[in-house]
Amino acid sequence: MSEHVTQFDENLIIRMADGDGNAFQEIYQHTSSAVYGFALSILKNKHDAEDVMHDTFLKAYSGAITYKPMGKPLAWILTITRNLCYNKIRAGKVCEEVSEYDSFTAGDNSDITADMIVLEAAMKTLAFEERQIVILHALTGLKHREIADILEVPTGTVLSKYNRAIKKLRSDIEGRGEMI
Amino acid sequence: MNDKSNIEKRLASAIRETTPDILDELMKELDTDIVQEPALSEAIKREVPEVVEMKPIRKRSWHKAMASCAAALVLVIGGAIYIGTGNSTFAVVGLDVNPSVEISINKKEKVVSVDAVNEDGEQILNDMDLEGTDLDVACNALVGAMLTKGYLTDTSNGLLVSVMSDNEDKGKEIESRLSGNLNTYLEDSEVATAIIGQFVRDDADIEAFAHENNVSLGKAWLISTLVNTGDPKMTEDSLLKLSVKDLILLTQKKELSDVDSYGEADTSEYIGNEKALAAALEYAGLTESQVSNVHVSYECDDGAIVYDVEFNSGGQEYEFDVNAITGEIVVEEIDEQDSYDDDRDDDDDRDDDNDHDDDDDDDDHDDDD
Numbered sequence: 080m081s082e083h084v085t086q087f088d089e090n091l092i093i094r095m096a097d098g099d100g101n102a103f104q105e106i107y108q109h110t111s112s113a114v115y116g117f118a119l120s121i122l123k124n125k126h127d128a129e130d131v132m133h134d135t136f137l138k139a140y141s142g143a144i145t146y147k148p149m150g151k152p153l154a155w156i157l158t159i160t161r162n163l164c165y166n167k168i169r170a171g172k173v174c175e176e177v178s179e180y181d182s183f184t185a186g187d188n189s190d191i192t193a194d195m196i197v198l199e200a201a202m203k204t205l206a207f208e209e210r211q212i213v214i215l216h217a218l219t220g221l222k223h224r225e226i227a228d229i230l231e232v233p234t235g236t237v238l239s240k241y242n243r244a245i246k247k248l249r250s251d252i253e254g255r256g257e258m259i
Numbered sequence: 260m261n262d263k264s265n266i267e268k269r270l271a272s273a274i275r276e277t278t279p280d281i282l283d284e285l286m287k288e289l290d291t292d293i294v295q296e297p298a299l300s301e302a303i304k305r306e307v308p309e310v311v312e313m314k315p316i317r318k319r320s321w322h323k324a325m326a327s328c329a330a331a332l333v334l335v336i337g338g339a340i341y342i343g344t345g346n347s348t349f350a351v352v353g354l355d356v357n358p359s360v361e362i363s364i365n366k367k368e369k370v371v372s373v374d375a376v377n378e379d380g381e382q383i384l385n386d387m388d389l390e391g392t393d394l395d396v397a398c399n400a401l402v403g404a405m406l407t408k409g410y411l412t413d414t415s416n417g418l419l420v421s422v423m424s425d426n427e428d429k430g431k432e433i434e435s436r437l438s439g440n441l442n443t444y445l446e447d448s449e450v451a452t453a454i455i456g457q458f459v460r461d462d463a464d465i466e467a468f469a470h471e472n473n474v475s476l477g478k479a480w481l482i483s484t485l486v487n488t489g490d491p492k493m494t495e496d497s498l499l500k501l502s503v504k505d506l507i508l509l510t511q512k513k514e515l516s517d518v519d520s521y522g523e524a525d526t527s528e529y530i531g532n533e534k535a536l537a538a539a540l541e542y543a544g545l546t547e548s549q550v551s552n553v554h555v556s557y558e559c560d561d562g563a564i565v566y567d568v569e570f571n572s573g574g575q576e577y578e579f580d581v582n583a584i585t586g587e588i589v590v591e592e593i594d595e596q597d598s599y600d601d602d603r604d605d606d607d608d609r610d611d612d613n614d615h616d617d618d619d620d621d622d623d624h625d626d627d628d
Contacts, residue, residue, distance in 0.1 A: 144400040
């Protein structure tokens, strides 16, 4: 299996616009983790991220008829996710940050996987945009330029923040005595 | 493998592991759309295609439109699966930018037919088959087309959403929800759109007005609402010449209560309050320090947006209308300042202003009625 399974054929969106339920399912399977992870990176809260994930797919379904084929189906969906996150933040509907990621390694949680430690580090140590950039890069395989388009920031910003974020993560994980 | 890609790999794996599975939930919510709708619209097309083809609605009253749509559908699908649950036209939803379209929906808020009210509306409907879709989906598609075809732009950013139904409670509910949804939908677009949502009651006069002037019922209703604010400059003839965006601008500035309002109508083509005031001051030969009680607002004069600029100076009340695009002074009035500060509720019958002009015909007669 390819490491980056999130890119998909934009014809699926066109089929979805015709009410094709199978196309909808395929799109969901390709993109659900990217959508959820991206929402999580902005909202830092599992519950809100799930809400946005839910609304993103409903909105993608209802808006599919307006999709203009430009070879960027994933960017289209992630832009919906981003806008919904910002709507939620603007509307003040984001839950208080509950520091849920603090609890992963606190105490004797023995079922915490090594992978979760990296996620926790990303949530705790990275700045707002750094977190979005690293998570999008990790989950989607989008190029820095494409990530820059989605986040509406210059490509140079994405590159430098990405490098800084990886350094921060490495030092945080090593600081816990974890192997990378 | 280097540590960078290893970090990313572990991060991706952690997120994939914790991504909630909501596919079933989503499929349930979309169930009818996915499975049943295409079947319905296919059935309509196959059996009697001419029944659902586009027809201009404005030659009929919307009541008649409702009745005939209902009859047509019974003919088409009488006895078919979907219909027992109420398939007559329950409400008509109007979308006005400049293209005007009207969407007839049944009680389940599925589209029964879509009609163009003007030529631009026909451009929007071109090749679009929305019969049987959800109202929200159809509206998103139509508004999406208005965006992509360049009708809804930064400077022409007004969308009027009108809902007409015999069931006022439900009609208002649909209007309010739809306006909110369209606002959310448009927030994702590049055009910051101003939306006014209104419920439109059955009114023969307004219907006749819409018909005579070849405008949608929604636009006619909004014009009548503005006329009813009692502002003497808001006349039907003048307002008819305005774009939907400018009608929305006036509606928003008047803060009408009976509508849902989102965003702000664009004013970037207009000179702005400060320049309008400066133009009026220059015309009057005064400086800002010489005037008091300055008030600037948007108005309509003879089919154009103007700034209504008012101020007092040297015992005189000045009022100017300044063309909002050119800055030209189009109307000026200078009156003696009323020493009673416009206390119109005094209980004698005498005309207590000492106007030198001929304004006596605008007495208020509504005091005791």
